[in-house]
Amino acid sequence: MKLGFIGCGNMASAMISGILKNGICAPQEITVSAKTQATLDKAKAEYGVSTATANAEVVKVADVVVLAVKPQFYAEVIAEIKDAVKPAQMIITIAPGKTLAWLAEQFGQKLPIVRTMPNTPAMVGEGITAACPNETVTDENLKCALKILESCGKAEVIPERLMDAVVAVSGSSPAYVFLFIEAMADAAVADGMPRRQAYTFAAQAVLGSAKMVLETGKHPGELKDMVCSPAGTTIEAVRVLEEKGFRASVMDAMKACSDKAKSV
Numbered sequence: 001m002k003l004g005f006i007g008c009g010n011m012a013s014a015m016i017s018g019i020l021k022n023g024i025c026a027p028q029e030i031t032v033s034a035k036t037q038a039t040l041d042k043a044k045a046e047y048g049v050s051t052a053t054a055n056a057e058v059v060k061v062a063d064v065v066v067l068a069v070k071p072q073f074y075a076e077v078i079a080e081i082k083d084a085v086k087p088a089q090m091i092i093t094i095a096p097g098k099t100l101a102w103l104a105e106q107f108g109q110k111l112p113i114v115r116t117m118p119n120t121p122a123m124v125g126e127g128i129t130a131a132c133p134n135e136t137v138t139d140e141n142l143k144c145a146l147k148i149l150e151s152c153g154k155a156e157v158i159p160e161r162l163m164d165a166v167v168a169v170s171g172s173s174p175a176y177v178f179l180f181i182e183a184m185a186d187a188a189v190a191d192g193m194p195r196r197q198a199y200t201f202a203a204q205a206v207l208g209s210a211k212m213v214l215e216t217g218k219h220p221g222e223l224k225d226m227v228c229s230p231a232g233t234t235i236e237a238v239r240v241l242e243e244k245g246f247r248a249s250v251m252d253a254m255k256a257c258s259d260k261a262k263s264v
């Protein structure tokens, strides 16, 4: 399968890394375009992919084209490539806010389009991607799209109305988790732990806790209670987090994120 990425920044790189690690296709079967030659040179050096100076070149050689530019550039890029897109070619989008109806209008022709929302843990094969196919996508198309997306982690088909929620809960949330890990490491450093070691302990604690949620099927509240020994240390931290509105701040931040996703 020949894959094309229009744009080769953080998200495209994370996906390419996951795709290559899982052998979904060979490096030379991936063609990328970008704004600058420096980006193309970096992608070629890092992944061994083919590069194209024009976006239409990517469309000409790929069976599946991933639109990996920022949402504000979608209209101009689609305008540039739409005449080169063949009816059987599948388009995968990864931008927030660009609905299937908007995409159909921009392309001006019936095309199999899968709207998705991935995240950067795709880089280490631990991403999660929401996928929403339009009515032109066949079962075969969807199988192919999910094979690509599942090479970077988990993928689930969802109704389009949930896409903005997905941006907040998984598309953007690695950034909140990185903030959390950084804050925990800073606190450990304040207590005397070497910084590098503090990142390892903080990150592994988050990884292990996440695996417990995914693998035990227990409610996060129950898992939290399993850590909080009566009159112990953990409940003191939990009390302070509640006092400072930890959960409310997470929910408010995610509301701001999903609201923004509606307007990009």
Ligand SMILES: NC(=O)C1=CN([C@@H]2O[C@H](COP(=O)(O)OP(=O)(O)OC[C@H]3O[C@@H](n4cnc5c(N)ncnc54)[C@H](O)[C@@H]3O)[C@@H](O)[C@H]2O)C=CC1
Pocket (backbone or CB within 6 Å): 006, 007, 008, 009, 010, 011, 012, 033, 034, 035, 036, 039, 055, 067, 068, 069, 070, 071, 073, 077, 094, 095, 096, 117, 118, 119, 120, 171, 172
């Ligand atoms: N970074 C993330 O965690 C996630 C990003 N996304 C979405 O992925 C898309 C890309 O985001 P990032 O990779 O973070 O951005 P980025 O800024 O890292 O990469 C954008 C890429 O597009 C290229 N580009 C810009 N204009 C172009 C044009 N006219 N033709 C060809 N290439 C062009 C740039 O050279 C760059 O390689 C965005 O729509 C973003 O919302 C989705 C989920 C997660």
Ligand SMILES: O=C(O)[C@@H]1CCC=N1
Pocket (backbone or CB within 6 Å): 096, 167, 171, 172
């Ligand atoms: O911040 C952004 O707009 C992109 C979409 C989801 C994660 N990053």
